[in-house]
Amino acid sequence: MRSYQEAFSPYWHPVAFSHELKERPLAARLLETELVVWRTGSGVAATQRYCAHRGADLCGGQLTEEGLRCGFHGWTYGRDGRCVRVPSQPGVPIPARAALTSFRAVERYGLVWVCLAPEPAAPLPEWPELEDGSVATVPLPRLDWNTSAGRMIEIVLDVAHLSWVHEGTFGNPQQQEVPPYEVERSAAGVRAQISYPALSPAIGGMPPKVDRTTLSYEVFFPFAARLSFKPTIFYAHTVYAIASPWSEEKMQCFYFASYHPRLRNHFPDMFVKSELAILEQDRLIAEAQRPRAHPLDFSSEVHVRADRLPLEYRRGLIAIRTGHPVDAPTPD
Structure with missing residues (x-):
């Protein structure tokens, strides 16, 4: 018997109404996973909720042209979860581990949907x-x-x-x-x-x-x-x-x-x-x-x-x- 999370992670689940997602990042929860979702220039993004640097809540961050910027130290993450900016060390390569776990996210039917697995087990409902x-x-x-x-x-x-x-x-x-x-x-x-x-x-x-x-x-x-x-x-x-x-x-x-x-x-x-x-x-x-x-x-x-x-x-x-x-x- 698979665990509840393992069994249902490969499916699409809604985490917010589209009208809730505006100019600020939004907290969400799915299968005991804490998420932050936000809008980008090419759609919606969903990643782990807490910053890879010092565990700050990214829901208190800001959206920039580069991505989601943490309000604690300004670390900025792209849609794929990779850190693209560390303001305290602008001339130093960004550590490979400076990344958030990212998840598939789409917007349809007035809802923001997230799949926690790398590949969905089934498509969205056809309505x-x-x-x-x-x-x-x-x-x-x-x-x-x-x-x-x-x-x-x-x-x-x-x-x-x-x-x-x-x-x-x-x-x-x-x-x-x-x-x-x-x-x-x-x-x-x-x-x-x-x-x-x-x-x-x-x-x-x-x-x-x-x-x-x-x-x-x-x-x-x-x-x-x-x-x-x-x-x-x-x-x-x-x-x-x-x-x-x-x-x-x-x-x-x-x-x-x-x-x-x-x-x-x-x-x-x-x-x-x-x-x-x-x-x-x-x-x-x-x-x-x-x-x-x-x-x-x-x-x-x-x-x-x-x-x-x-x-x-x-x-x-x-x-x-x-x-x-x-x-x-x-x-x-």
């Missing part, structure tokens, strides 16, 4: 609708939860909890049975689709309405999920949850949604308020689960067919942890 202008997008405040990234994604995929946990938001308490559904498995992730009679909350004294909604789930391993809602009496919209592991028991989630551009003037505020209420219901459940770390087997919990989608997802993560191909076999 073309977020780049072709066909939809509008709104980010939610970043979610910091005391649970594992895997646990967080499992609750997003959990079909059976909708009527119980989300009462008062969109859950329908009268719909307790989960009809059989199919799960499509691949090396990249899992997919499924269900029909759910969502219940809108009562507004202005009007009784809640049942809106039969098609829910389409798609996961890109290890921790990125897209959930599309297609109601019958309202516009379709899609939510995106990318859980970024700080450690095996804590994660931050970058969560946002796309929606029809016609709703641009009204939908963002309404959506954020509604979705934060739904996510708070999920957080209370997820943070109370034990263990917080994502289980490495199925023996400690009892499962039924209604759990098929999160089970297929878990099988994929177990395969990654054990170093086996992600073939996602059908559960027993």
